[in-house]
Amino acid sequence: MAFEGLAERLQGTLNKITGKGKINEADVKEMMREVRFALIEADVNLKVVKSFVKTVSERAVGQDVMKSLTPGQQVVKIVKDELTNLMGGEQNPIQFARKSPTVIMMVGLQGAGKTTTTGKLATVLRKKHNKNPLLVAADIYRPAAIQQLETLGKQISVPVFSMGTDQSPVEIARRAMEEAEKEHNDVVIIDTAGRLHVDEALMQELKDIRELTKPDEVFLVVDAMTGQDAVNVAKSFDEMIGITGVVLTKLDGDTRGGAALSIRTVTEKPIKFVGMGEKMDALESFHPERMASRILGMGDVMSLIEKAQENVDEEKAKELEQKLRTQSFTLDDFLDQLQQVKKMGPLDEILKMMPGANKIKGLDNAKVDEGQMGRVEAVIYSMTLAERESPDIINASRKKRIAVGSGTSIQEVNRLLKQFEEMKKMVKQMTNMQQKGKKKGKMPGFDSFFK
Structure with missing residues (x-):
């Protein structure tokens, strides 16, 4: 990270x-x-x-x-x-047009992750803002870019407008605007060409597309791994064509973070989004205060809550609460919770969002064994329905069968059963404390979980 x-x-x-x-x-x-x-x-x-x-x-x-x-x-x-x-003081959200469509130009050098980020942005706009985006393949110099965008479009179920490599990028942009109006797309995201370095031909093409489409946002995509070079690139693009915001990619990688801390001051343009992984939903709105809190080890509770809201099924959460209260929590429920937590992202990153995590010895170098989670799933899937409902019936011969069926060991089966029982005990203790707290008045910290 x-x-x-x-x-x-x-x-x-x-x-x-x-x-x-x-x-x-x-x-x-x-x-x-x-x-x-x-x-x-x-x-x-x-x-x-x-x-x-x-x-x-x-x-x-x-x-x-x-x-x-x-x-x-x-x-x-x-x-x-x-x-x-x-880093900018406060979050700077996308400026949507009063009259559709909102036009967003994606610009940047080759290799910064522009095409992938275009797909990620479409995913964010569709899921979080309920938009109906159209992706535009305007990079005619790299045929693989058109194919890549079309593949991403299919993957995220978002339409892609392309005309191959024979038409000029300006003409492609013009026809895409007509297509968006006809198909009622309320956002048009134009994936423009990149170069290995800033040159006059590239800038003129981008200026022409900008003049034609009059974009509401011009996002410069820069690789956070390049450090001060990213800041210099941002300054050049802003001076030549004018940008409205920056998207930093690979911020989850082994980068020192200098670009994120410098780019706002040097360019006076906000960081709008940061790429935090390879998955198509791994693009996050940039919140300066939350990032400052994470840097100083104060956690990032708001981002943690948002991740939970996005990935945890509310109805299932209510059902789980009832089961925990009545002590009818089963291994199937345990498995379901495990899978919902996995959707939130790498567990070591989630742990670091918790306040005080910086004081946990060794957490900086700790890597959660995602393979262990897979083995837990395999163990539970190898059990019968009766065994998942009532783990007490799992005797030595059943454990042997489960271990063979899941490709694990009897020790791992025992470990899972022990963890499950310990968790149930802990929940029971918390529930009892809550009941005592209600008699006395208040029980800080538990009221929000057990109502």
Whole structure:
């Protein structure tokens, strides 16, 4: 995940200062020296680093902070606020046209993931905004791009307008606009050509498409792995054709995060979306405050809730709550919950969204064994309906049969049954605590789960 190195350095630095009862200017100076090194190491633009350090230092040595009862926490808040401002302050959503269709131009260099991102954006608009998008294959110089977009369109059930490689991109864009009007598509996403570098011919073509379609948004797709090069590319595209926002791809990869922290300040254009994986739904709206919280180890509860809302069936959740209360939770229910959690994404990333996760020793290097989840599924699928409903009937011979059927071992079958029983006990304890809490008055933390 991006920012891991930066997050580790910043969290270590800030932990030193939060542990102090009082702080002075020398403490702040020492802290900011380490913050400066951490930002430079993360490939953040040098001018941006200088400005950030100056602003935080000035605020941190203010009288309100120095005389505060919790000066260390105040400094952490200042760092979080300024990190948030650095990345744009607040989320900048898509600007939809008052009169359909909304036109979005996707631009960028070759290899940044532009065509894939075009498909991901269509998925987001269809699922989250209830839009009916039309994808336009306007990259005639790379035949594979047209084929790739058509394949993606079929995969996500979104129509693709293409005219092969014989027509000019401008003509393709013009005909696509007519098609959108005829078919009542309320969003048109144009996948334009890229180059290995910025050149005059590319820019003129993009200007011509822009002049014809008058897009509501021009999204520059840049690879976050390229660091400061991504910032330079963004500056060039903005100066030559004008962009309205940036989409950073591969932010889930081993990137230092410098582009995300620099691009807004250098270009004065917001980061609209970030690519967080290879799946077609792995494109997330960019929230500066949430990202700042994650960098500083404060978790990202809002994103976690949104992921749950998108992937967890509400009716099934209510049914589960009832089963947990009545202690009628079965292994089938356990399996169902496991599969719903898997839809939310890699478990190690989900865990890092939880507040305080940065204080769990070894979590940074922890990798959840997704294969283990697959083995759990195999074990449950190898059981009979009666065994899933009443695991108590599973004796030694049944365990042997289940292990052979699932391609696992008796030890793994035993481990699953033990985990299942422990979970049921824990839920029973929580329910009992809730009942006692109701008698006494309130039970903070449980009321939202057990109503």
